Amino acid sequence: MVKCVVCQSTIEKGEYCDAHTIAKNNLEKRFSDWQKAYEKMSWKEYLTRISDDADIPVGEWAKEVAIYLLEQNKK
Amino acid sequence: MTDYLCISEKPTAAKRIATALDEKGKPKKLPVPRNFGKIPVWESMRKGDRIVTIPALGHLYSTVEDSAGGWHYPAFSYKWTPSYLANEKNKTRPFILAFKKFGKEISNVIIATDYDLEGEVIGATIAKFACGQDLANVKRMRFSTLTKSDIVNSFEHRDPTVNINLVNAGFARHEIDWLFGINLTRALTLSIKHATGRYKLITTGRVQGPTLRFVADRERDIQTFVPIPRWVIDAKIDLDGDEIFIEYNKKFLSSLKEAEKVVVETAGRDGIVKEIGSRKITQKPPSPFNLGTLQSEAYRHFGYTPSRTLRAAETLYLNALISYPRTSSQQFTSAINHRDILTQLTKSDPYRIRANKLLSKSKIQPTFGKKKDPAHPPIHPTGKKLAGNLRNEERNLYNLIVCRYLAIFGEPSIKNGLRLDLDINGHIFYFRGMKVLKKGWLEFYAPFGRVDEVELPDLAVGDVVKLAYINHKQSYTQPPARYNPNSLLKKMEEQELGTKATRASTIDILYNRGYMEDESINATDLGFAVIDTLEKNSPDIISIELTRKLQREIENIQTGKKTREAVLMESIVQLKDILEKFHKREKIIGITLQEQVQNLKQRQRILGKCPKCKQGELIITRSIRTKKRFVGCTGFYKKQCDWSAPIPQKGYAAPAKKNCKHCGFPMLTIRRKGKRPFTICPNWLNCPGTPDEVIDNYRNNKAGALDVFVEEET
Numbered sequence: 001m002v003k004c005v006v007c008q009s010t011i012e013k014g015e016y017c018d019a020h021t022i023a024k025n026n027l028e029k030r031f032s033d034w035q036k037a038y039e040k041m042s043w044k045e046y047l048t049r050i051s052d053d054a055d056i057p058v059g060e061w062a063k064e065v066a067i068y069l070l071e072q073n074k075k
Numbered sequence: 076m077t078d079y080l081c082i083s084e085k086p087t088a089a090k091r092i093a094t095a096l097d098e099k100g101k102p103k104k105l106p107v108p109r110n111f112g113k114i115p116v117w118e119s120m121r122k123g124d125r126i127v128t129i130p131a132l133g134h135l136y137s138t139v140e141d142s143a144g145g146w147h148y149p150a151f152s153y154k155w156t157p158s159y160l161a162n163e164k165n166k167t168r169p170f171i172l173a174f175k176k177f178g179k180e181i182s183n184v185i186i187a188t189d190y191d192l193e194g195e196v197i198g199a200t201i202a203k204f205a206c207g208q209d210l211a212n213v214k215r216m217r218f219s220t221l222t223k224s225d226i227v228n229s230f231e232h233r234d235p236t237v238n239i240n241l242v243n244a245g246f247a248r249h250e251i252d253w254l255f256g257i258n259l260t261r262a263l264t265l266s267i268k269h270a271t272g273r274y275k276l277i278t279t280g281r282v283q284g285p286t287l288r289f290v291a292d293r294e295r296d297i298q299t300f301v302p303i304p305r306w307v308i309d310a311k312i313d314l315d316g317d318e319i320f321i322e323y324n325k326k327f328l329s330s331l332k333e334a335e336k337v338v339v340e341t342a343g344r345d346g347i348v349k350e351i352g353s354r355k356i357t358q359k360p361p362s363p364f365n366l367g368t369l370q371s372e373a374y375r376h377f378g379y380t381p382s383r384t385l386r387a388a389e390t391l392y393l394n395a396l397i398s399y400p401r402t403s404s405q406q407f408t409s410a411i412n413h414r415d416i417l418t419q420l421t422k423s424d425p426y427r428i429r430a431n432k433l434l435s436k437s438k439i440q441p442t443f444g445k446k447k448d449p450a451h452p453p454i455h456p457t458g459k460k461l462a463g464n465l466r467n468e469e470r471n472l473y474n475l476i477v478c479r480y481l482a483i484f485g486e487p488s489i490k491n492g493l494r495l496d497l498d499i500n501g502h503i504f505y506f507r508g509m510k511v512l513k514k515g516w517l518e519f520y521a522p523f524g525r526v527d528e529v530e531l532p533d534l535a536v537g538d539v540v541k542l543a544y545i546n547h548k549q550s551y552t553q554p555p556a557r558y559n560p561n562s563l564l565k566k567m568e569e570q571e572l573g574t575k576a577t578r579a580s581t582i583d584i585l586y587n588r589g590y591m592e593d594e595s596i597n598a599t600d601l602g603f604a605v606i607d608t609l610e611k612n613s614p615d616i617i618s619i620e621l622t623r624k625l626q627r628e629i630e631n632i633q634t635g636k637k638t639r640e641a642v643l644m645e646s647i648v649q650l651k652d653i654l655e656k657f658h659k660r661e662k663i664i665g666i667t668l669q670e671q672v673q674n675l676k677q678r679q680r681i682l683g684k685c686p687k688c689k690q691g692e693l694i695i696t697r698s699i700r701t702k703k704r705f706v707g708c709t710g711f712y713k714k715q716c717d718w719s720a721p722i723p724q725k726g727y728a729a730p731a732k733k734n735c736k737h738c739g740f741p742m743l744t745i746r747r748k749g750k751r752p753f754t755i756c757p758n759w760l761n762c763p764g765t766p767d768e769v770i771d772n773y774r775n776n777k778a779g780a781l782d783v784f785v786e787e788e789t
Contacts, residue, residue, distance in 0.1 A: 010670055012663075018607065023299040030301040037304040037330050050301065057551055059298040 006061075006068045016065070023062040027069075044070070080181040080206065081128040081216070082174070082198050084188040086115055087393040088221060089130035092187055093117030095226035096126050108176075112169040116177065121230075127181060129173050131188070136200035137161045138253040148261040149654050151647055153253060155200060171205050178206030186237055187216040187229075190450050191401055192633075193576055196245035199237060213237050219402075219451045221395040222459065244633035251625055251646045255281040258650060259616055262657050263605070263668065270665025275672055277605060278588055281625060282573040282581050284609070284617040287598070289566050290558055290591050291606035294598040302551035306334035310504060312346060312497070313543035314532050321497060321504040327550070334547035337502055342545050346499040348538045351531070354492045360485045360516035362405045362444030363453030364476060366575045367568050369400070372479070374561035376523055377471050381564045382579035387472045388454070395459050397476055401576045402451035405444025411452055413439050413484070419458025426477055429519050433484045441483045455480050478520050485516025493531045499542055506531065557595040571623050600678060604671030612660045612667075615653045682706065682730045682757065683741030688716035693741055693757060695728050704728065706743065706757040720757050726750075737764030 001010050004017035011017050016024055027050070034049075035041050050058050051066040058066075081096075083089035093102035097119035105116040105127070117128040139161045141154040158165040178184070184206050186198030198215075202208040215234040218225040256279075263277040279287075308323035328334045362368070369388065370381040379387070388400035407413075417439070420430040433439060444453075456477045461470070493508035508531040511517070517524040534540070558566065560582055567578045585591050590602030598606070609616050625646060631637040657664070682693040691710030698705060704724055710716030722728060726747035735742050735756035746752040759765045760773075 009674070010667060018611070019295060019299065022295065023301075026299050026301040030303060033303040033329075039330070039332060057300070057302050057554055059300040059554060061298040062301050 006064050019061050020065050023059065023065045024069075027062055027065055044073075077124045077183060078181045079124065079126045079183045079185055080174075080177050081126055081185045081187050082201050083128055083130045084194055084197055085132070085393065086130040088187075089115065089117060089128045091221045091393070091395060092226055093119045093126070093128040095221075095223040096121050096128070096230055098122070102128070107173060110169065111173050111176075114169050114173045116173055126230075127177050128187070129177060130170070131174075131197055131201060132167055132170055134158055134193075134197055134200070135167045135171050135174075136204055138249055140257065146261060146265075148258045148265065149651060150257055150261070151254065151651075153250065155204065157204075171201075174201050174205035178208070182208075183214070184208050184212075185214040185216055185230075185233060187218075189399060189401065190215075190217045190219075191399075191576060192241065192245040192248060192574065195238065195241045196249060199242040199245070202237075210237055210239060210242060217450075218399075220398045220457045221393065222457045240633050240635045243639040244629050247632050247639045247642050248629050250643055251629070252281055254646060254650055258654060259284070262654060262661075263664070266657075266661045266665035267669045267672070268665070270662050271669045273669060275669070277668060279605065279609075279616065280581075280584075281622055282567075282577065283584060283588075284606075285570075285572055285619045285622045286563070286567055286581055287585055287590050287602055288606050288610075288617045288619070289563065289570075290585070290596055291598045291603050293555060293558060294603060297554045297557065300554035302553065303329075304331075305329055305550055305552065306331060306547045307550055308334065308337055308545065309548045310341075310545040311543045312506075313541040314534075318543050319506065319532065321506050324503040324505060328547070331547075338545055338547050341499045341502050341542060344500045344542060346497040346504065346540045346542055348495060348534050348536050348540070349498045349503070350494075350496040351534070351536060352494050352496070354494075355512070356490045356492050358488045358490065358515075360442045360482055360487065361479065361520070362442055363407065363455065363483050364479050365403045365405050365444075365446060365448070365453055366400055367403065367565070368405075368444075369454055369472075369476065369479075370564060370579070371561055372475060372523070373472055374559070376475065377468070379468060379472075380560040380579070380582075382560075382583050383468065384472065385579050387466075387469045388476075390465070390469050391473055391476070394462060394465070395457055396461065396473055397457060398453075398455050399451045400454050402448045402454060403446050403575050404448035404451055404453050405446045407441050407443065407452050407455075411455070413441060416456060416458040416480075417484075419460075420456065420477065420481075423460055423477075425474070426481065429481050433481065433519070436484075439484055475523060478523055482516040482520035482524065485519045486513070488515035488517045488526075489513040490526065495531055495534060497540065557597060559595055563596060570619055571626055572619065574626075600671060600674060604668060604674075608664055608667045608671070612664045613653065613657045615649075615656070621649065679729055682743055683734070685710060685716055685718060686739055686741075686758075687718040691716050693718075695722070695730075695743065720760055722755070722757060735762060735764060738762040 002013065003009065004011050004020055005015050006020045007017060009017050031043065031046055034046050047066045047070045050056060051063055051070060081092060083092050094100055098121055102117040102119040105118050107114055107116055115130065119126045119128065135158055136155050137158045138153045139156050140150050141152040157167065157171050159168045184202050186202060188194035188198040199210055202213045203210060213236065215237045216229040217234065218229040260278045263279060264275065267273055267275050305327040307327060310321050310323065311318040312321055323337065370384045373379040373384040385400065388397065391397045392400055414434065417430045417434050420426040454476060461473060489512040491510040491512050493510065495506040497504040497506065508529045509526065510528055511526050517526060563582055564578050567573055573581050589599055590605065591598050606617060615621055628637060628642045628645065632639055632642055680694045680696065682695065685691045685693050685708040688708060688710045691708040693706050693708055696705065696707055697703065705719055705721050707719035708716040722743065723745055726745040728743050728745050731742040731744040731754045733742055734740065735758065738756060738758050740756050740758040742754050742756050744752050744754050756762045756764060759769065
């Protein structure tokens with residue numbers, strides 16, 4: 001048994017629980033759309049916008065992953 | 076002279092039946108022994124025959140476990156027993172006593188409950204268990220309205236026996252629901268108990284689980300949603316000093332560069348009217364109401380939840396104002412005399428003109444939808460004049476039902492959709508309008524079928540107009556909308572989960588169990604935890620396919636394709652398989668559920684970020700020394716922040732999920748039994764919004780100092 005790196009819930013294996021795995025996949029999948037929309041955008045800028053801008057209708061779990069990744073500074 | 080014992084479903088219905096069957100319209104209330112309480116037993120005289128009508132109070136019998144093995148699973152042994160023995164809250168004993176007494180005296184038993192699965196079970200259990208009748212000898216009255224003519228007609232032409240397939244299907248549904256509900260609930264609850272030693276009742280059922288899954292799946296989609304940026308063009312033209320919105324021909328632009336290009340190329344330019352087009356739109360009259368469409372329209376127009384609509388519709392039915400509401404039918408049979416109902420409606424002021432207009436037509440032909448229900452016609456008014464003792468919601472619903480009924484005889488409506496195309500430097504903008512050419516059925520459905528007409532500006536092709544304003548506006552793709560009680564009910568209907576009679580109550584149960592909350596339905600952490608855990612460890616429990624299959628099997632009993640015993644046996648085999656698989660993973664299920672329950676409890680204490688240190692979180696907690704409840708910052712444990720404040724000690728305190736408008740502190744809600752909940756600011760000692768009186772009372776150690784808040788806030 002291990003813990004999800006974001007919410008600390010018990011999981012059988014891996015880094016993220018199911019919910020945060022979906023959220024992380026969605027974050028990765030949408031990054032190219034954001035790059036196209038703004039022409040230039042780094043992964044870090046993208047995560048910062050997602051986690052800081054209250055006007056963006058991003059889901060709470062996706063936001064939690066973005067904050068975690070920013071803290072870890074990794075993709 | 077023959078004596079008949081008539082079993083009715085509810086006291087109101089019993090009185091109506093007795094009154095209708097009595098030749099003088101004045102049935103006699105028979106005296107009953109004291110221990111029967113105030114049970115109304117009616118005696119009606121008809122053509123020399125005596126009819127004794129006794130009401131039930133819904134189900135008088137229910138299923139209970141038939142073993143003394145304690146709280147365990149699997150539990151497959153059950154029996155039917157009086158509901159007051161199964162649950163002492165049920166005050167049904169006097170009703171059973173009344174049926175037993177008169178059942179001994181009268182051997183001709185007629186079931187006159189609602190003609191559906193539930194009604195059949197209510198009647199059959201009373202006839203069998205209380206009156207000791209063989210169901211093959213029990214007669215059946217079938218009616219769709221509680222009007223005198225319908226009741227008399229159903230008595231005169233009563234079925235020689237009950238619909239035994241319907242009875243068996245009803246029994247099987249109850250038994251299957253009991254088997255699934257009791258076993259799955261015990262399995263979930265015991266998984267926590269066995270894994271952690273703690274007791275937390277976690278309930279689920281055959282329809283509840285899959286329904287909650289819809290909500291949880293949607294919640295997951297929302298919480299993991301990452302939007303895509305997009306832009307809209309916001310533009311207005313100037314027409315004789317009036318600024319009028321126009322829309323760009325592309326609703327959304329996918330890049331900032333593209334949006335900026337449109338603005339740069341059009342700003343300060345004039346537009347030329349390029350084309351003015353119109354399109355005729357013909358809209359057929361709506362189908363007659365069945366329960367689902369009535370619940371949907373009532374939610375749309377009045378915001379009534381499906382269960383509230385059903386309750387109000389049942390009151391209207393019991394008052395003989397409308398036909399039986401638990402129907403899925405959208406097709407009338409020739410048995411309904413529409414001309415007669417419309418004539419009756421002309422006697423009511425609000426409908427007189429419209430009903431007369433319809434009656435003047437040579438042919439009165441209602442529309443029809445796809446769904447059929449052989450038991451009952453679509454919901455329609457009986458024509459009886461509205462009584463004065465109805466509540467507002469019942470009146471509103473009645474008006475909706477009558478207007479819809481009138482509308483189904485109307486002609487199609489014809490609208491003219493208009494569009495003016497404006498060319499601004501090669502970019503096309505639109506202005507849309509709408510004109511009603513022929514009201515048709517909309518006239519009869521008023522005020523519910525209103526169309527907002529929008530006139531086009533007085534312009535011709537080639538005219539030049541001035542662009543008053545243009546800019547681009549950032550927007551984002553939106554997460555899917557949460558279900559509301561109405562859309563969830565529709566989803567259940569679409570997926571064939573539950574029946575028309577049970578869907579609304581399943582939704583209520585999920586609210587009451589704390590699995591979902593709010594009007595815009597939100598799966599609670601507990602609801603999500605249950606689904607999440609079961610999805611991973613025992614997906615069959617929440618499988619939509621399994622529930623749907625069981626539903627079809629019940630329908631097979633109803634149509635005589637399968638026997639009750641065969642279906643029950645198959646269900647037990649399936650359930651056994653599910654429970655065996657569950658048992659193998661009981662420990663991990665228990666641990667995960669308990670962890671989620673704990674998380675939920677933790678989250679229920681957190682109000683929000685501490686405005687003082689901006690790092691810790693404000694939580695509702697208790698003093699170890701005094702045991703008193705207060706709000707404090709979690710930074711205290713790290714010696715970073717010492718903010719704390721007293722809060723009311725009585726009632727249930729929970730985060731209000733909003734901040735104080737005076738000082739910005741996250742607020743909390745206090746709920747006290749029998750009183751309206753109220754919201755207070757935890758920073759009340761320093762908050763500029765706190766009345767002076769509260770501070771004075773607190774400093775003077777006055778008991779209930781914070782109660783002034785209560786009055787202020789409610």
